[in-house]
Amino acid sequence: MVLDGTVSSDDDGIVSYQWKQTLGTPVTLSDPGASALEFAAPAIAASSETLTFSLTVKDAGGCSQRIPARSP
Numbered sequence: 001m002v003l004d005g006t007v008s009s010d011d012d013g014i015v016s017y018q019w020k021q022t023l024g025t026p027v028t029l030s031d032p033g034a035s036a037l038e039f040a041a042p043a044i045a046a047s048s049e050t051l052t053f054s055l056t057v058k059d060a061g062g063c064s065q066r067i068p069a070r071s072p
Contacts, residue, residue: 003037003069005055012060022068024051 005017019029019037030038037053058064 001039001041003053003055004035005037005057005067005069006035008035008055008057008067010057010059010063012063014057015060016058018056018058020054020056022052022054024049027051 003019005019008014008017014035017033017035019032019034021027021029025042025044027039027042037055042051053069054066055069056064056066
């Protein structure tokens, strides 16, 4: 699975990304500091389980914003 944070933009430019899993069966995050997060979908018992993540982006001016994300 891939969650893509590259659509995040700012006039000052994005200088960092930080992904975090917030709910669901734990997965191993390929590189939590990358603009796009890759992980292997886990085997789950409930087909309706949703994995949730948050992405925090920081711009060159030091401002940051957290954005919720869900796996498709």
